[in-house]
């Protein structure tokens with residue numbers, strides 16, 4: 001049957017293109033300059049090129065088979081604030097960095113076979129924050145704005161409702177631990193920030209990152225800050241890998257000149273020390289590291305510790321383009337996967353590219369796009385180090401932002417520049433990227449729109465240049481539209497269509513056999529867990545019925 005289908009397919013392709021279709025599209029030619037807006041690659045001017053590339057895509061889709069294996073491992077990537085507009089702009093930016101026109105460039109996760117849309121609202125807010133969304137995509141429960149790891153029966157900032165166990169929503173990290181998997185957490189923000197906290201914390205107030213942030217009466221009642229929960233409570237204390245920034249939230253505020261890092265804690269606790277004591281009590285090898293060198297040493301050692309805590313900055317980690325002594329997200333992901341791959345039962349890893357959001361809040365589009373490209377590199381590394389036969393990778397975002405890509409710039413026009421084809425009705429140029437709101441108002445004191453081309457900062461592509469916005473706000477806001485979900489690996493096809501954001505961890509858990517709903521392969525243990533190839537798979541079924549092939553031939557030859 002499959003052979004007949006392939007033959008029909010070849011016939012179909014031949015009748016459109018007149019020749020065998022190449023298996024991969026031709027790479028776009030490197031440009032001498034992106035400044036020439038009228039440049040169009042010669043091959044793109046021919047309909048043939050587009051038909052051929054479309055058929056290549058069709059052909060690879062027809063080859064797709066349903067992967068219903070057990071996902072031994074699951075990796076969830078969240079690009080904080082990575083709206084669909086951000087994905088398009090970052091892809092263009094990335095292509096232009098490589099001297100291409102840009103639009104045709106593809107980020108790593110855009111190559112994933114299945115894509116869906118997730119609705120991000122909180123139960124009490126049309127446009128969400130990173131706390132209620134983290135609760136949604138990590139615990140599978142939608143909740144209120146500002147709340148983490150608790151359902152909507154809580155009042156934000158109420159310690160009573162936080163302490164009520166019935167309100168707790170455990171994360172997929174905890175579900176994985178309960179099934180004997182190893183769990184890891186990697187972020188570029190403070191490790192206690194809203195998104196990573198969704199993995200381990202139950203807090204009615206996202207800003208309670210250390211005890212200094214928690215009202216006294218709440219501390220008296222027994223409400224713990226987020227850093228404390230990470231180190232001292234389950235599931236955080238069982239995480240094998242924890243990496244990110246936010247050292248200050250774990251360290252005491254002491255006035256000792258010999259102390260390298262002055263923390264924010266007022267309870268005198270050094271949680272890095274308590275993390276160490278906890279692992280000693282478990283008789284487990286462990287290491288606490290604070291810079292890239294130490295991380296590289298861990299990576300290159302034959303004797304990886306059982307537990308790794310890496311806190312690379314006091315606050316958030318630096319933007320990649322401004323960083324000096326810190327690992328990249330890609331490097332952290334590589335070490336995390338190396339650590340977790342030792343687990344026979346598999347692992348769950350949560351990775352956040354957390355500073356896309358921060359750059360957007362300051363309307364720093366250049367940095368937001370670069371952080372997105374870094375995020376894509378980390379996804380690429382994870383894809384390289386794992387196998388789609390046994391590892392499900394899901395890439396998404398928590399919420400959108402107000403950045404738009406507007407006007408009718410020419411093909412290949414610098415995405416960070418002004419629209420090259422037109423001005424506003426006020427005869428002033430305008431940038432392709434702008435924000436609906438944010439810190440750099442587009443209107444000046446004279447009531448007229450500011451000419452961006454008079455700004456040296458803009459012309460120099462300064463990283464600190466804030467793109468113009470309509471409504472002046474100290475901090476640009478999130479956006480309310482859906483975010484994309486990209487999936488690759490076992491049960492990737494479940495991630496298609498449009499759904500609520502809280503569905504994501506349930507789908508992952510189903511693929512990974514973490515819940516009561518078990519699929520056929522849940523009891524199946526592969527013989528060669530690490531290097532088995534696709535031919536070793538016994539569970540693939542054809543997605544494409546025979547009839548579709550015939551239909552394809554008929555439609556194409558018409």
Ligand SMILES: *[C@@H]1O[C@H](CO)[C@@H](O)[C@H](O)[C@H]1NC(C)=O
Pocket residue numbers: 153154160161162164166167
């Ligand atoms: C809601 O939370 C309160 C505590 O704030 C608790 O007393 C009550 O039982 C909870 N309701 C449900 C349905 O769990």
Ligand SMILES: *[C@@H]1O[C@H](CO)[C@@H](O)[C@H](O)[C@H]1NC(C)=O
Pocket residue numbers: 248253254262263264
């Ligand atoms: C530590 O406490 C001092 C005195 O209260 C304060 O000025 C300082 O800002 C605190 N440091 C941090 C990192 O919170």
Ligand SMILES: *[C@@H]1O[C@H](CO)[C@@H](O)[C@H](O)[C@H]1NC(C)=O
Pocket residue numbers: 283
């Ligand atoms: C601790 O671990 C080491 C090495 O794995 C082992 O030799 C030793 O017996 C363990 N000690 C305890 C108290 O479990």
Ligand SMILES: [Zn+2]
Pocket residue numbers: 081130357358361478
């Ligand atoms: Zn934000």
